[in-house]
Amino acid sequence: MPHIEEIAQNLKKLINNTDADYVEARLESNQSSRLSYRGRELETVAETTSTGGNIRVLYKGGWGFSSFNRFDKLETALARAREGARLAGNSQSNISFVEPVTLKGPLPEYDPRLISLKDKKELLDSYNQIMWQSAPLNTSFIGYGDSYKQTLFINTEGSFIDQSRADINLRISAVAGKNGDVQQSGISLGSTGDFEQLKGLENDVKEIADKAVALLKAPRAKGGEYTVVLDPILAGVFTHEAFGHLSEADFVYENERMREIMTLGKVFGWDKLNIVDSGIMPGLRGSYLYDDEGVATQKTYLIKEGKLVGRLHSRETAAAMGEKPSGNARTISYRHQPIVRMTNTYIEPGETTFEDMLSDIKEGIYVKNWYGGTTSMEMFTFSGGEAYMIRNGQVAELLKPVVLTGNLFTTLKNIDAIGNDLTMNQGGGCGKGGQSPLPVSNGSPHIRIQQCLIGGS
Amino acid sequence: MEHILKLALTKAEEAEVFNLTDEEIPVEFESNRLKNIQSKQSTVIALRIIKNGRIGYAVTTDIEDSEKLVDMAVETAEFGMQAKYSLPPVQDYLPVQTYDPEIEGVTIEKMANLGQEMVDAVTKASPEIICDAGVSRHSASVTILNSNGLEAKCRSSLFGLGIGGTLVRGTDMLFVGDGQSSSRPILKTEEIIQNVLCQLEWAKEQAVIETKTMPVVFTPHGVESALIAPLASAFNGKMVLEGASPLKDKLGEQIFDSSFSLIDDATRDYQASSAPFDDEGIATRVTPLVNQGVAANFYYDLHTAALAGTQSTGNGNRSGGSLPGPGINALIIEPGKVTFEEMLADIKEGILVEHLMGAGQGNILGGEFSGNVLLGYKIENGKITGRVKNTMVYGNVYELLKNLTAIGSDSRWVSGSLNTPSIYCHSIAVSSK
The missing domain is CATH 3.30.2290.10 (PmbA/TldD superfamily)
Structure with missing residues (x-):
């Protein structure tokens, strides 16, 4: 593989030799492996190595960007980025100041490359077997992926940051069918490269197989408004999708109307609601030292005591809004420019127990687990993996999975109970601007939402 | 190489x-x-x-x-x-x-x-x-x-x-x-x-809609956001082989209204997703998936075709750098004879769906779509009277295409891999708040 340290030295000289307002370059070397099963069969075992880089140039407020995975024409790549910036630039460059950083970051604690394919396969084989022994399934899916990535970041301000990270993700789902009805149930988890965390899932795997079959017999929820209780996994997805994306400043900074909606100090929810994005939590997939613009990550309160108090920034959005950069500019690979992204996003725990939260609900819906979610800022829709009726303060019969939807602003205000049981979920990944899946995590305690719209027949 | x-x-x-x-x-x-x-x-x-x-x-x-x-x-x-x-x-x-x-x-x-x-x-x-x-x-x-x-x-x-x-x-x-x-x-x-x-013109006013079953017209974009994901997975040879497709034993059967025909076609000149061969080098072709409502073919790559005892249809797709699997080339829903205006004129109270958000999150394998109307309008007495909000549309592709009321003559490419007209169905569950 090409040595990116050497290339970085060449690039450093090159980028310091332009008349642009600011230039940065990234180099990346990535090794990954993937195993997937469909049904009883192992379907894919694949290994990938990839090396590449990019140069980003800022000139008169316009960005030019050039990405490559051949390293013999760095001058051309720079010239193209420079030309792009010249054509796009027509005002003034404005990015917030950060101290230059020279850093060789610590190596990741875990290295999935050291786990043999044989060991990976053995663990997944055992889960697949358990699933198929547990219940009559139509099919099943297991997707495992790991990666080990080194990134080098240099800029014309003198930064040189060398960071490496490891990542593992696993998704297991079971699919059952009968008379044209098809139902599925799954789990999704991840780690910062620690393979041990994927062990010991035997019961969970059995449970999802049983659940997929049970869902076939479950009735469908009647569509309409309900009091809903979300489990920590789904509440975490809600926090990420519905609110987290709205607090990404790139949606806001050039839009006067959006800036009005997202004015700091505005009341978004009741005074017990606190929402945080924090890239400094050890051992979580969304954590890192410096973002892809060389800004240190931090803990950012987005909502404190119900009021909007912060948002997530790149250097450009921070400067445009007169706020401090938060270290949230991230990119999924060298093919893309950094954009404002979340890290680990969660609702801080409150004091209510799960039992108390249910106790005064006469008829409601308890929604658990994650299936997917998307947002258009004002409106969101997200799906639970399983749902139960709540009757007279008790979790009652299983329902087919439900889709929840609503207006973010009213829904946040309709949260009226926050549990004491914060759990962070490491599964899945985040997609934005064609960059997916970015490792993030999200979490929450159980929460209760009044008047939530549920899709149904 | x-x-x-x-x-x-x-x-x-x-x-x-x-x-x-x-x-x-x-x-x-x-x-x-x-x-x-x-x-x-x-x-x-x-x-x-x-x-x-x-x-x-x-x-x-x-x-x-x-x-x-x-x-x-x-x-x-x-x-x-x-x-x-x-x-x-x-x-x-x-x-x-x-x-x-x-x-x-x-x-x-x-x-x-x-x-x-x-x-x-x-x-x-x-x-x-x-x-x-x-x-x-x-x-x-x-x-x-x-x-x-x-x-x-x-x-x-x-x-x-x-x-x-x-x-x-x-x-x-x-x-x-x-x-x-x-x-x-x-x-x-x-x-x-x-x-x-x-x-922008249609969305100028806001309209109020009740929770009930009503006529719904999906524009070509609406069809893409609501109906395509379930169809693409149901005809995927792999889903069929695994028994996950509700169509697994339905080839040759009338599954949809006879006005509905669907093909996969990568052979049209200069179309965004056209190619003479797929990602395994197999020649592409026109594959009818639904012929006048009858399930005609599933689509395959080499591996899945071999397991199913059939031939690849030139649909080997290497998305994301992975091993080839069955993937859509370009889906084309055959246009009907009813104009878009005639569809609207037929509706006393209903909605026109342009974009259904989150429809692909539900139980796609089961044909379900359930999503929030991100962009859609109320139709009253044949006229568009404003934008609807806080509204969910719920349905099942199999039921919808079996009972569809009309297929439009207004076909267009809505993405590089889908050409579709508007589709009109007289009774779909709509919930609103």
Whole structure:
């Protein structure tokens, strides 16, 4: 593989030799492996190595960007980025100041490359077997992926940051069918490269197989408004999708109307609601030292005591809004420019127990687990993996999975109970601007939402 | 590439080298102004081998290090799935046009002008709207070599234009947008602009809708957001093989209304997703999936076809650098005879769905769609009376297409891989608050 340290030295000289307002370059070397099963069969075992880089140039407020995975024409790549910036630039460059950083970051604690394919396969084989022994399934899916990535970041301000990270993700789902009805149930988890965390899932795997079959017999929820209780996994997805994306400043900074909606100090929810994005939590997939613009990550309160108090920034959005950069500019690979992204996003725990939260609900819906979610800022829709009726303060019969939807602003205000049981979920990944899946995590305690719209027949 | 093939064959029975080289220039507008211009170059090589009857697979960006690539593939072959197929021999390909040299002549300045034209026209009609727009050109070349003598090469070009606008009033947000793509340069922006202006006009007022079952018309974009994901998965040979498709034993049966026909077709000249061969070198063709309501075919790649005891339909797709699996080339829903205006005129109270958000999150395998109407309008006495909000549409593709009321004559390409008319169904569950 090409040595990116050497290339970085060449690039450093090159980028310091332009008349642009600011230039940065990234180099990346990535090794990954993937195993997937469909049904009883192992379907894919694949290994990938990839090396590449990019140069980003800022000139008169316009960005030019050039990405490559051949390293013999760095001058051309720079010239193209420079030309792009010249054509796009027509005002003034404005990015917030950060101290230059020279850093060789610590190596990741875990290295999935050291786990043999044989060991990976053995663990997944055992889960697949358990699933198929547990219940009559139509099919099943297991997707495992790991990666080990080194990134080098240099800029014309003198930064040189060398960071490496490891990542593992696993998704297991079971699919059952009968008379044209098809139902599925799954789990999704991840780690910062620690393979041990994927062990010991035997019961969970059995449970999802049983659940997929049970869902076939479950009735469908009647569509309409309900009091809903979300489990920590789904509440975490809600926090990420519905609110987290709205607090990404790139949606806001050039839009006067959006800036009005997202004015700091505005009341978004009741005074017990606190929402945080924090890239400094050890051992979580969304954590890192410096973002892809060389800004240190931090803990950012987005909502404190119900009021909007912060948002997530790149250097450009921070400067445009007169706020401090938060270290949230991230990119999924060298093919893309950094954009404002979340890290680990969660609702801080409150004091209510799960039992108390249910106790005064006469008829409601308890929604658990994650299936997917998307947002258009004002409106969101997200799906639970399983749902139960709540009757007279008790979790009652299983329902087919439900889709929840609503207006973010009213829904946040309709949260009226926050549990004491914060759990962070490491599964899945985040997609934005064609960059997916970015490792993030999200979490929450159980929460209760009044008047939530549920899709149904 | 030949040397990789040669080296691989010293260690394996069969081998295939897939090489994709591409260059892309996206010109992007953010918040009504030209924001950034990119140039992206990439090369990727994938090696598939069959060793001791098992599949090995490795991918790299480093074309120099063929030994490492072969080693990785050999390592994975120890655990890989059983090869139930042989790599394909030389094929005859249809002469599908996929490359227009004129695309190289479209300068970045010209692309920026096209973007500016769209932004100017939309902001002129709606001064408070904030638009993001993009104009991009892309050229790629694919080469596939295998040890059974196959040597396939294709050069392709792609030009794309698109605009999306956000209009915020209070905390109310309206999203509009449209786009086009082709292998040839698209130098006219009128159609996209007209479509966006029409969305803005229809969404000017807000309309209130009750929770009940009512007639729904899906525009071509609406069809894409609500109905396509379930259909694409139901006809996927892999889903069928696994028993996960509700259509698994329905070939030859009347599953939908007889007015509904659907084909997969990668052979139309200069269409964005056309190609003479798929990602395994198999010739592409026209595959009818639904013929006048009757389930006609499923679509396959080599591996799935071998397991199912049938032939690949030229739908081997390597999305995300993975091993090929069955994937859609380009879906085309055959247009009907009813005009869009006639559909509206038929409705006393109903909704027109332009974009259903989150519809693909539900139980896609079961054919369900359930989503929030991100962009949609109320129809009253045949007229559009305003935008509906806080509204969910719920249904099942199988029931909907069985009981559809009419198929429009207004077919268009809504993405590079879908051509569809509007679809009208007289009773769909709508909940609103």
